[in-house]
Amino acid sequence: MKIFSVYGYTDSGKTTTIENIIKELRKRRFTVGSVKEIHYEEFEIDKEGTNTSRHKEAGSQLVTARGYHETDILYQKKLSVEEILSFYNHDYVILEGVTDYNMPKILTAKSIAEIRERIDDSVFVISGRVAEQISEYEGIPVINCMKNIDELTNLLINKVYDKLPDFSKNCCSECGYDCRTLGNKILRGEAKREDCSIKNTYTKLYIDDREIDMVPFVSKILNNAVLGVIKELDGYKKGSTIRIETKS
């Protein structure tokens, strides 16, 4: 699954950029999901007085509304990006206005001053209203999402890599870096996605069918714990492939 963010100030062209990208990715037959970060305190999708808000007000801690054509799961807290992504299994997930995660980013801006204020090393292309004024900013292409959506989409398909974990250097630095630094190096062509050693370990863990990233250390403990139990069983032989399915 490939993820990226589109961020920038209000009225810089975020949603328009995203709409054009979604349309183009779908046209190219990719599956696409999206997340919208809403930056105002009072946001409430389910207004007072509806039957589902009556459940919430009575004390229901997770309310779902199921209609004929949609099902809405209404969590009463801000979930982490990691938790939200666990609902997705699309080719691309686009996060609007989300900056607190390790992923490539598209910055939208109205002016060069706005670019200067918001840009960081994870930005691989700039879009939004400023694309009417310039076509490059310090080596980063600036592309108009309405006139040049083909070029913008080609670039993002080329740049956006399979989702990396988001570990700090203390937690895992098998590739030599923390995960954010590796991500930025991949964008600049100084490293490869395969340099992340987490995918290369041979113990894979799936929780509810979603693969869970484990640092090599944890992966080894899990492998040892499993082999510790099963190597005494009839049917075991060294070098065999093991699969365990269980419930917690």
Place this chain on the structure above:
Amino acid sequence: MKIFSVYGYTDSGKTTTIENIIKELRKRRFTVGSVKEIHYEEFEIDKEGTNTSRHKEAGSQLVTARGYHETDILYQKKLSVEEILSFYNHDYVILEGVTDYNMPKILTAKSIAEIRERIDDSVFVISGRVAEQISEYEGIPVINCMKNIDELTNLLINKVYDKLPDFSKNCCSECGYDCRTLGNKILRGEAKREDCSIKNTYTKLYIDDREIDMVPFVSKILNNAVLGVIKELDGYKKGSTIRIETKS
């Protein structure tokens, strides 16, 4: 996890009954979630013109809105009860207006005629406006949720059992029945929840793709060894399905 449904015609007192039950269960320190089935064609939580609806209209196949105090996962289809319940790990989940699943039910009605039309073997108590007229219907108690919420809650705590599967007789009849029949027998005191032989914890082990039989004792050790490692990982939640693939 215990689940039950509250169903009945419009204006029979469904939501009021649910509000009172949720409040009382929370007062008794249970965790509670709920699901509301919305029976009108045009239901759409996210109205035209909002930024999240712009994502959807552009072609995003799963949209999430994340605010400061809530996160809304907006599926563009009617999910099954089984799929919806996979988001929950509460003590009780109350389903309003849902009848297409195997679970104990509370029927709400305005009149005896309405009871007659809607009642089935999974109903263990009747509530709603009719409770102002009668206190029993063919052996089933009729309880006023406003005056006697204590009695209603005691009864439901006594009757509602840990969620059963919903298999047909062809699929599994280890207990002698299909799952709905077993559920109804439990409600009438003619069977026990433990008669369901599908254990809530099960562990399957495959070595080189061949299933290895394990006595329950070994199965539990393996389950404990696995959970001992993974329950500290991000992404783990109680009740989830675990799959591990490794090499020896």
